[in-house]
Each structure stands twice: as C-alpha cells, then as structure tokens.
Amino acid sequence: MSHEIRLAVLLSGTGSIFEAVLASGIRVTLVASDRPCRGLDVARVAGIDTELVDRRHYGGFSASFDRVRYTARLLESLSARDIELVAMAGFGTVLSSQVHEAYPMRILNTHPSLLPAFPGWHSVAEALESGVDVTGCTVHFATLETDAGPVIAQEEVKILPGDTVDTLHERIKQAERVLYPATIRRVIDHIAAATPVHTPEGARR
Ligand code: GRF
Numbered sequence: 001m002s003h004e005i006r007l008a009v010l011l012s013g014t015g016s017i018f019e020a021v022l023a024s025g026i027r028v029t030l031v032a033s034d035r036p037c038r039g040l041d042v043a044r045v046a047g048i049d050t051e052l053v054d055r056r057h058y059g060g061f062s063a064s065f066d067r068v069r070y071t072a073r074l075l076e077s078l079s080a081r082d083i084e085l086v087a088m089a090g091f092g093t094v095l096s097s098q099v100h101e102a103y104p105m106r107i108l109n110t111h112p113s114l115l116p117a118f119p120g121w122h123s124v125a126e127a128l129e130s131g132v133d134v135t136g137c138t139v140h141f142a143t144l145e146t147d148a149g150p151v152i153a154q155e156e157v158k159i160l161p162g163d164t165v166d167t168l169h170e171r172i173k174q175a176e177r178v179l180y181p182a183t184i185r186r187v188i189d190h191i192a193a194a195t196p197v198h199t200p201e202g203a204r205r
Pocket of ligand 1: 112
C-alpha cells in the first residue's frame with residue numbers, strides 16, 4: 001500500500017490545465033496563486049484548500065518585487081500542508097532558490113514549447129514567428145534556471161496555416177491537458193513506490 005502524495009498546484013490564470021489534472025482523478029491538496037484568478041475559483045468550487053499569496057504585497061510586477069520574501073511566504077504555505085510535490089500550471093512568478101532547495105526535483109512545470117526551443121513567457125508567439133512547422137509542450141522538473149530543468153515528457157503539435165497565437169496556444173493546451181496529468185501521475189507513482197510506508201506494527205512494505 002502506498003501513501004497519497006500531497007500535491008500542490010501553483011497557477012496564475014485560467015486554470016484549464018489544473019482542471020484537467022483534477023478531472024484525471026489526481027488528488028490535489030492545495031492550490032496556490034500569486035494573483036486573483038479563475039484557477040483559484042475553480043479550486044474553491046472543487047472544495048480544495050486555496051491560498052492567494054498576492055505578489056502585489058511584495059512589490060507586484062515592479063523592479064522592487066521582493067522575490068526572496070515572496071518565495072519564503074509561499075514556502076510557508078507549502079510546508080504548513082506537508083506538501084511533497086509541486087506542479088506549476090501556468091504560474092506567473094519565477095521563484096527564488098529556497099523553493100528548489102526545499103523541493104529538489106519535486107517541482108514540475110508544463111511549458112508550451114518543445115524545450116529547449118522557445119523558453120520564456122512568449123514561447124507560442126516565438127514559435128509561430130520563427131517559421132517552424134512543429135512546436136508542442138514539455139513537462140519538466142523546474143530548477144532555478146527558468147525552463148531549463150530535466151525534461152520528463154514532450155508532445156508535438158503541428159503549426160497549421162492561418163494559426164494565430166491564440167489558436168496555436170489552445171491546441172498546445174489540448175496536448176498539455178493530456179500530457180501533464182499523465183506525467184504527474186507517473187511522478188506520483190514513482191515517489192510513492194520509493195517511500196517506505198509504516199504499518200501500525202511498524203513493519204515496512
Ligand atoms: C499553459 O500553456 C502552460 O504551459 C503555460 O500557461 C498555460 C496555462 O494555461 N505556462 P491555463 O491557465 O491552465 O489555461
């Protein structure tokens with residue numbers, strides 16, 4: 001018998017990838033956000049514990065944003081719930097090193113390009129402008145260097161004539177809504193299989 005991994009999802013937007021994670025049956029312990037957004041509302045309606053750690057209280061999107069203090073506060077939310085695995089699903093804040101020290105190879109991200117191609121915030125537009133025929137999505141472990149951690153899974157998405165950033169991003173998201181839940185499930189199973197479970201008698205699995 002394996003224990004249920006305590007998963008937190010970090011998001012900032014629509015939350016459609018998060019909805020797909022939920023629909024897949026993966027149990028989510030906490031949804032945290034850096035701004036008020038639809039994704040938080042979806043979590044509340046689903047009866048999931050939510051926490052808004054609002055960037056605006058830490059300098060917002062200005063040069064004075066206190067990334068270290070923000071990350072420390074978010075980390076408190078994760079620790080308070082004994083979170084074991086973190087899945088970023090459209091989270092708009094780059095976190096500082098403490099979170100990676102606390103959760104080494106335990107933070108997942110989904111990115112709308114075939115990394116290492118087109119890292120960063122504008123990956124869909126850049127793929128479209130570059131003239132490539134195929135882009136896609138990548139699930140990877142997040143590390144301090146943005147969009148550069150070890151790749152776990154990728155899915156190709158063809159760029160079609162007449163595609164706009166919106167139509168292409170939506171088709172990429174359709175792929176992410178399948179790939180991300182499946183990959184999170186694989187990682188959860190891997191962690192659970194590697195974690196000793198204590199029975200009431202103290203015997204190990
Ligand atoms: C996804 O494309 C994800 O890869 C990117 O942000 C998007 C989130 O979409 N980082 P949604 O808010 O879940 O619809």
